Amino acid sequence: MKSNIGPSFWGQDAPSFATCGAKSGDAFVEVGMRQTPINIDNKLTTKVNTAALTFQYQDAPLVVSNTGHTVELEYPAGSTIRLGQFASSGTVNWSQATDEFQLAQFHFHAPSEHTIDGKRADMEVHLVHKNLLGDIAVVGVLMNISSDTSLLVDSIMNIAPLAPGDKGVEGVSFNARQLIPENRSYYMYSGSLTTPPCTEGVRWFVMRNPITVSPFAVGRCTRSSLCSLVTEVFRTTTGPSYPRTRERWSSTGSSPPPRCAARMRRASSDPRMLG
Numbered sequence: 615m616k617s618n619i620g621p622s623f624w625g626q627d628a629p630s631f632a633t634c635g636a637k638s639g640d641a642f643v644e645v646g647m648r649q650t651p652i653n654i655d656n657k658l659t660t661k662v663n664t665a666a667l668t669f670q671y672q673d674a675p676l677v678v679s680n681t682g683h684t685v686e687l688e689y690p691a692g693s694t695i696r697l698g699q700f701a702s703s704g705t706v707n708w709s710q711a712t713d714e715f716q717l718a719q720f721h722f723h724a725p726s727e728h729t730i731d732g733k734r735a736d737m738e739v740h741l742v743h744k745n746l747l748g749d750i751a752v753v754g755v756l757m758n759i760s761s762d763t764s765l766l767v768d769s770i771m772n773i774a775p776l777a778p779g780d781k782g783v784e785g786v787s788f789n790a791r792q793l794i795p796e797n798r799s800y801y802m803y804s805g806s807l808t809t810p811p812c813t814e815g816v817r818w819f820v821m822r823n824p825i826t827v828s829p830f831a832v833g834r835c836t837r838s839s840l841c842s843l844v845t846e847v848f849r850t851t852t853g854p855s856y857p858r859t860r861e862r863w864s865s866t867g868s869s870p871p872p873r874c875a876a877r878m879r880r881a882s883s884d885p886r887m888l889g
C-alpha cells in the first residue's frame with residue numbers, strides 16, 4: 615500500500631497547505647507557482663551587477679538543537695544581512711525596514727536541497743532571516759566533502775543531540791560568518807518556504823560557491839537522520855511560468871538588484887521556519 619505521508623502529500627494535509635501541491639495518482643499537481651527548492655540552471659541565469667549582499671553577523675553561543683526535522687541553531691538578535699540598491703551616484707541606498715534582515719536561525723540539509731546544473735551537493739545550510747516587515751530572506755550555502763574541512767560544522771555535528779527536542783551546548787561562541795564562502799557571488803530567485811505551508815514570496819540567495827565539510831559531518835548528519843529532511847518534490851527553472859534565476863557577480867555596476875523572494879517548507883508543528 616502506498617503511503618500518503620511526506621512532502622508529496624503536504625497539500626492534502628490541511629487547506630492552508632494547499633500551496634505545497636500534492637500527488638494525485640502518479641502525478642504531482644503543482645499549486646504554488648514559485649516553490650523552492652529548484653535546480654539552478656546556469657544557462658537560464660541572467661548575470662546582473664548588484665550591490666553586494668553584506669553580512670553583519672555577531673558572535674553567538676554554540677547551542678545546537680535537534681528539532682526532530684533538522685539540526686538547528688537559533689541566533690540571538692543583532693546579526694543582519696543587508697541588501698541594497700545602487701543609486702545613480704554609485705553609492706548604495708538601503709532602508710532598514712525593507713533591506714535589513716535579522717538572522718533568526720540556521721539549519722542543515724543532507725544532501726543539498728538545491729542543485730546547480732543538476733548536481734546535488736553533500737550538504738546545504740539555510741540561514742533564515744526576517745526584516746521588520748516580516749519578509750523572509752534565506753541564504754543557502756552548498757557544502758561539499760573535502761579534506762579542507764569546516765571546524766565549525768564539525769563542532770556543530772559533534773554536539774548535535776540525537777533525540778528530538780534536545781539541545782547540545784558547548785561553552786564557546788562562534789560566528790555564522792564562517793559558513794559564508796569568501797566569494798560572495800550568489801544566485802537569487804523568488805521562491806517559498808520548503809515546509810508547509812510552503813508560503814511564497816521568500817527571497818532566496820544561493821551562494822554560487824560551496825564551502826567544504828568533512829566526511830564526518832556529512833556522515834553524522836545523514837546516518838543519524840539529523841538533517842535528512844529531503845524534499846522529494848523538486849522544481850526546475852524550466853517551466854514556462856518560472857522566474858529565471860539571477861546571479862550577482864560583482865559589486866560594481868549600475869543595475870539595481872531585482873526585488874525577489876524564495877521558499878522553505880514549514881513543519882506544521884513548528885512555528886519557526888525550516889527552510
Ligand SMILES: [Zn+2]
Nearest residue numbers: 740878888889
Ligand atoms: Zn532548509
